[in-house]
Amino acid sequence: xxxxxxxxxxxxxxxxxxxxxxxxxxxxxxxxxxxxxxxxxxxxxxxxxxxxxxxxxxxxxxxxxxxxxxxxxxxxxxxxxxxxxxxxxxxxxxxxxxxxxxxxxxxxxxxxxxxxxxxxxxxxxxxxxxxxxxxxxxxxxxxxxxxxxxxxxxxxxxxxxxxxxxxxxxxxxxxxxxxxxxxxxxxxxxxxxxxxxxxxxxxxxxxxxxxxxxxxxxxxxxxxxxxxxxxxxxxxxxxxxxxxxxxxxxxxxxxxxxxxxxxxxxxxxxxxxxxxxxxxxxxxxxxxxxxxxxxxxxxxxxxxxxxxxxxxxxxxxxxxxxxxxxxxxxxxxxxxxxxxxxxxxxxxxxxxxxxxxxxxxxxxxxxxxxxxxxxxxxxxxxxx
Numbered sequence: 172x173x174x175x176x177x178x179x180x181x182x183x184x185x186x187x188x189x190x191x192x193x194x195x196x197x198x199x200x201x202x203x204x205x206x207x208x209x210x211x212x213x214x215x216x217x218x219x220x221x222x223x224x225x226x227x228x229x230x231x232x233x234x235x236x237x238x239x240x241x242x243x244x245x246x247x248x249x250x251x252x253x254x255x256x257x258x259x260x261x262x263x264x265x266x267x268x269x270x271x272x273x274x275x276x277x278x279x280x281x282x283x284x285x286x287x288x289x290x291x292x293x294x295x296x297x298x299x300x301x302x303x304x305x306x307x308x309x310x311x312x313x314x315x316x317x318x319x320x321x322x323x324x325x326x327x328x329x330x331x332x333x334x335x336x337x338x339x340x341x342x343x344x345x346x347x348x349x350x351x352x353x354x355x356x357x358x359x360x361x362x363x364x365x366x367x368x369x370x371x372x373x374x375x376x377x378x379x380x381x382x383x384x385x386x387x388x389x390x391x392x393x394x395x396x397x398x399x400x401x402x403x404x405x406x407x408x409x410x411x412x413x414x415x416x417x418x419x420x421x422x423x424x425x426x427x428x429x430x431x432x433x434x435x436x437x438x439x440x441x442x443x444x445x446x447x448x449x450x451x452x453x454x455x456x457x458x459x460x461x462x463x464x465x466x467x468x469x470x471x472x473x474x475x476x477x478x479x480x481x482x483x484x485x486x487x488x489x490x491x492x493x494x495x496x497x498x499x500x501x502x503x504x505x506x507x508x509x510x511x512x513x514x515x516x517x518x519x520x521x522x523x524x525x526x527x528x529x530x531x532x533x534x535x536x537x538x539x540x541x542x543x544x545x546x547x548x549x550x551x552x553x554x555x
Contacts (some may be wrong), residue, residue, distance in 0.1 A: 175266040177249060179273065183281040189555065190307075192315035196386045198287035199315060201275060205287075205294030209239065211316045212235055212412060215305040216325025216360075217342070217350050218454045219405040222397055222430050225327055226409035227302045230425030232256055234418035239293040239301035241286065246431055246546040253289045255296045264292060286312045300416065307345055312433040314349065322349045322356045322377070323412045325405060327364035328453035340367050345369035355380055357411050359389070359404040380415065382407060388414050398434040399461030432545040434461060437552050443535045446549055448542035452480040458539060459484040466534035469526040471504065471519065471544045478502040481540065486511065488537065491529055495522035497544035519547050 188194075199206050209258060214220050216450050230236040245251040250260040268288045272279060279287075285305075293301050300320070313418040327343040339434040343364035347372065348495055350356045354375040360368055365381070382389040388411040395406035410422045430436030435446040445465065449458045450472060466487045472478040494504035504522075508515035514529075516522035523538075530536045538548050 172263065173266065173324060175249070175262055176269050176273075180249075180265075180269055180284065185278060185280040185282070185283060188280060190310035192310075192312055195283040195286050195312035196315040198276055198279055198283055198289060202291050204317070205290040206315070206317050208294035208321040209298045209301050210318050211303045212416070213303050213305050213316065213319055213322045213349055215307075215311075215315055215322065215346050216323070217346075217447075218330045218457070219325035219408075220225050220304050220449070221448075222402060222433055223323060223412075223493065224304050225430040226395065226397075226406060226425040226428045227412060228257065228426035230409060230413045230421030230423070231300055231302070231416075231418060233241055233424030234413070234421035236301045236421075237297055239289065239296075239298035239299060239311045239406055242304040243282070243285070243306070246491060246542065247550060249540070252285060255292065255298060260288075260292060264288075280312075282306070283312050283359055286315075288335070288527075290316075300436050300454070305349060310345070319351055319354055321412055322351065322354060323408055324349070324356065324358035324360055324368065325408060326360050327368075328451070335461045339364055343367035344371060350375040350377035352376035353378070355415050357381075357388075357408060357415060359408045366392060371487040372400045380411065385411070391426065392423065393426060396428065397430060399457060401457035401461065402433075412448070423544050431531075432542060432549060434458075435549075437549070439536075439552060440529065441532050442530050444527075444548070444552060445535060445537045446545045447537070447539045448545045449539045450481065450485065450541050451476060455481050455484045455539065459488065462488060462537060464535075465489050465537035467491045467493065467526050467530045468513075469493045469495065469522060469536060469538045469544075470507070470540040471495040471522075471546070472502050472540040473498065473500050473543075474502045475500065476502075478507070482511065485537075485539070493526040493529065495519045495544065497547065498540040499516075501541075519544060520551060523548055523551060 228240045240254040253260040305311045347368040357380045389407040432446045432448045437444045449455045494507040496517045504515040
């Protein structure tokens with residue numbers, strides 16, 4: 172069977188084009204408005220979206236709901252982005268959709284195409300509720316979705332500042348732009364960002380539900396399986412969302428959900444590798460609270476991120492560091508090694524080997540800085 176033409180799909184960049192939901196809406200209309208056949212839960216925020224989506228998916232399935240899940244990026248295969256009842260999309264359907272898109276939408280952007288494919292699959296497969304991860308707020312393709320039942324906002328911090336704005340308030344305003352009249356907006360955001368979200372929700376006529384206003388909605392019967400204090404907030408948001416949808420019976424299953432590369436522990440030759448996709452300062456601050464020490468740090472970050480601020484919370488964990496390049500657009504590992512001390516191994520495979528060699532028997536290697544790095548290391552360890 173011929174593999175899908177992923178190269179064509181990945182080459183559909185948004186570079187030079189205006190952002191917004193118009194492209195996605197045009198695709199959905201061309202496909203016969205599949206987004207009208209199911210209810211959507213939009214999950215938005217700076218960090219924690221993937222974990223929250225995983226918990227929502229598990230909870231809805233346990234509640235007997237035919238469930239779709241749309242997330243990004245993927246770790247190992249494109250089809251991880253589109254799931255029905257916990258099963259990844261069949262690549263044959265990706266191939267068929269690409270064939271359609273090459274004829275009917277050759278200039279559409281990658282994310283718009285992927286969203287359209289997800290909605291087509293969900294409609295065809297009889298999905299009742301789709302958990303839809305949103306990249307940003309008012310300019311996100313998921314803003315095109317027509318049957319949004321709930322908006323879940325995890326948190327707000329500095330990330331994608333070139334697109335969303337230079338301050339937390341700017342970013343909060345963008346993400347809160349997902350609010351819709353009469354549609355519940357649930358959030359575990361705090362501080363300045365919550366103040367902005369509250370203002371936008373009021374302006375848009377969206378009921379705002381928070382742990383302070385509705386503590387019983389966000390209550391947890393026990394901690395989540397996913398590790399780290401930050402996962403408690405994600406779990407509370409997932410629980411509140413399930414209750415607001417009328418599926419609170421799925422909460423225990425939600426709290427038992429797994430999600431790869433989120434403080435994922437992998438045993439390797441008597442050592443422990445901790446994999447985490449933290450890639451911005453907010454995420455690595457949370458990671459440092461969850462992992463008070465490690466024997467070795469393997470770190471790589473994309474240059475478009477604030478690499479110094481992302482790395483800073485991790486420096487106290489260990490003086491033994493290996494820096495690498497998770498892709499062509501990475502921050503040069505040689506510069507990081509010179510600035511912070513450690514080894515520079517641009518090739519991630521060599522970096523992993525070096526980091527494991529430096530990790531003592533029974534010790535812990537923490538791998539973080541990029542989901543691309545975490546995915547590559549995870550794939551190599553699977554073959555180990």
